[in-house]
Amino acid sequence: MKRHLLSAGDLGKDDALLILDTAEELAQVADRSIKKLPTLRGRTVVNLFFEDSTRTRISFEAAAKRLSADVINFSAKGSSVSKGESLKDTALTLEAMGADGVVVRHNASGAPHRLANWVHGSVVNAGDGTHEHPTQALLDAFSMRRRLGNLEGRRVSIVGDILHSRVARSNVLLLHTLGAEVTVVAPPTLMPVAVDAWPCEVSYDLDAVIPKSDVVMMLRVQRERMNAAYFPTVREYSRRYGLNGDRMGRMPEDSIVMHPGPMNRGIEIAAEVADSQRSTIVEQVANGVTVRMAVLYLLLGGSESALGGAVPVPATASAAVSMERDA
Amino acid sequence: MVNAAPTPAQPSAAPGDGRHGGHDGGHKAVLEASDIRRALTRIAHEILERTKGGGDVVLVGVQTRGVTLARRLAERIGEVEGTSVPWGSLDVTMYRDDLRLKPARALGRTELPAGGIDGRVVVLVDDVLFSGRTVRAALDALSDLGRPRAVQLAILVDRGHRELPIRADYVGKNLPTSIRENVKVMLAEVDGHDAVLLGPAAASGPRHGGGVRTEVK
Numbered sequence: 001m002k003r004h005l006l007s008a009g010d011l012g013k014d015d016a017l018l019i020l021d022t023a024e025e026l027a028q029v030a031d032r033s034i035k036k037l038p039t040l041r042g043r044t045v046v047n048l049f050f051e052d053s054t055r056t057r058i059s060f061e062a063a064a065k066r067l068s069a070d071v072i073n074f075s076a077k078g079s080s081v082s083k084g085e086s087l088k089d090t091a092l093t094l095e096a097m098g099a100d101g102v103v104v105r106h107n108a109s110g111a112p113h114r115l116a117n118w119v120h121g122s123v124v125n126a127g128d129g130t131h132e133h134p135t136q137a138l139l140d141a142f143s144m145r146r147r148l149g150n151l152e153g154r155r156v157s158i159v160g161d162i163l164h165s166r167v168a169r170s171n172v173l174l175l176h177t178l179g180a181e182v183t184v185v186a187p188p189t190l191m192p193v194a195v196d197a198w199p200c201e202v203s204y205d206l207d208a209v210i211p212k213s214d215v216v217m218m219l220r221v222q223r224e225r226m227n228a229a230y231f232p233t234v235r236e237y238s239r240r241y242g243l244n245g246d247r248m249g250r251m252p253e254d255s256i257v258m259h260p261g262p263m264n265r266g267i268e269i270a271a272e273v274a275d276s277q278r279s280t281i282v283e284q285v286a287n288g289v290t291v292r293m294a295v296l297y298l299l300l301g302g303s304e305s306a307l308g309g310a311v312p313v314p315a316t317a318s319a320a321v322s323m324e325r326d327a
Numbered sequence: 328m329v330n331a332a333p334t335p336a337q338p339s340a341a342p343g344d345g346r347h348g349g350h351d352g353g354h355k356a357v358l359e360a361s362d363i364r365r366a367l368t369r370i371a372h373e374i375l376e377r378t379k380g381g382g383d384v385v386l387v388g389v390q391t392r393g394v395t396l397a398r399r400l401a402e403r404i405g406e407v408e409g410t411s412v413p414w415g416s417l418d419v420t421m422y423r424d425d426l427r428l429k430p431a432r433a434l435g436r437t438e439l440p441a442g443g444i445d446g447r448v449v450v451l452v453d454d455v456l457f458s459g460r461t462v463r464a465a466l467d468a469l470s471d472l473g474r475p476r477a478v479q480l481a482i483l484v485d486r487g488h489r490e491l492p493i494r495a496d497y498v499g500k501n502l503p504t505s506i507r508e509n510v511k512v513m514l515a516e517v518d519g520h521d522a523v524l525l526g527p528a529a530a531s532g533p534r535h536g537g538g539v540r541t542e543v544k
Contacts, residue, residue, distance in 0.1 A: 039421040
């Protein structure tokens, strides 16, 4: 039984499919006139955000509210954290308030793991530093499954700033578990040193990868994390690693373009691509609420978490361990 | 854990699946396939009679075996009256009052016919009526989906021991049982053959029996 969702690598195939199947059933709630289920009535979910985020926080808030949970939003700005309170003291405060679930976003990799040892509730990692963002990977997998069906054997290319991207890491782990073939594409300076240990292929040439990709996932150029010169100019990056209409034209039929948002239009993705039929970018946002509802329901809905009930899959577990080392 | 809850490995196994599993030892058939067929035919006639031709009826089966029964009833009504009655499925997992007693369960599908249920006469269909808690959850779920003109309840087996003020409008068979007994409904579409079995509560966790009253229907 897994009480927390800290890493996409913690999820076995059965768990991942349970979350995606649950989300599939919950998706129809969004189409009803009453978009609410009574399932988490009386449970408290705390959104603990130490880093700026709009869409993830709102998405978690909407998910918890649609399940009738009470939601407390806590952001580091204007809180006692800015007065120097430690993560542990913040955690103990939440504990005293009786939080059943804690959704945490932190700029330090591993903060949710620490937090999980201090609180009794379930901790959901909503992004920690450059480490992981498991619910983003789940919603990406969900979006792919809705467009393409089964992910077994599908070829997914993740393009851009792999080095700083928690989205890339979580996606590689989860998609590998689900049987997809993942290729990460980036300039050598934006590739993590230990990428060889990841369960994926590595390429430095976007044009070679494009024609054989069922999914092209573009990552944001994270200028706030780039305090060194990773590429000469934005224009050069855009020419070699940006997805423009010309490159999209060389993608296979029925293939899709994804982006976790927020986008830098004109840098990693051209406006005509972002607004095209292939783009799932708007769907991803809607699917985010649904998938997070599924995660909160499975973690908090019953007497104990419904995840990790089956025998863990050793292959993904060891992959997760090796990734944690280079985090 | 008393109930054999569906494992995450089988998300298709909707809530309550496994309740009819376990041993067949000591179970005797109280309804055979032909009895079930006759009971459903009678219920179909009763629905038509009570609703004056079934013009605005929507059959809604409660996952999982209620859905099978709803489909069969719709077919039966079609044969009798020559009209097609819309039918759908309802998963009440998120509305159950015993959610907190077990790990969260996989969800079944809720699918209503295109016309919805607003202003219609909804006939809820389920296999066994026991404590009435499933029906209560189903009523709550329905009210989130629309506003039916009326809701009626059709049940294959009423085994008594109600814990809520709920009764069925159409009953296939009234089956007096002991609280310690276990009622299993087997349907060809799910279990390979039709039968209603009555037997002592098995240790493997019958849903319709045993002393755990809070998690039964």
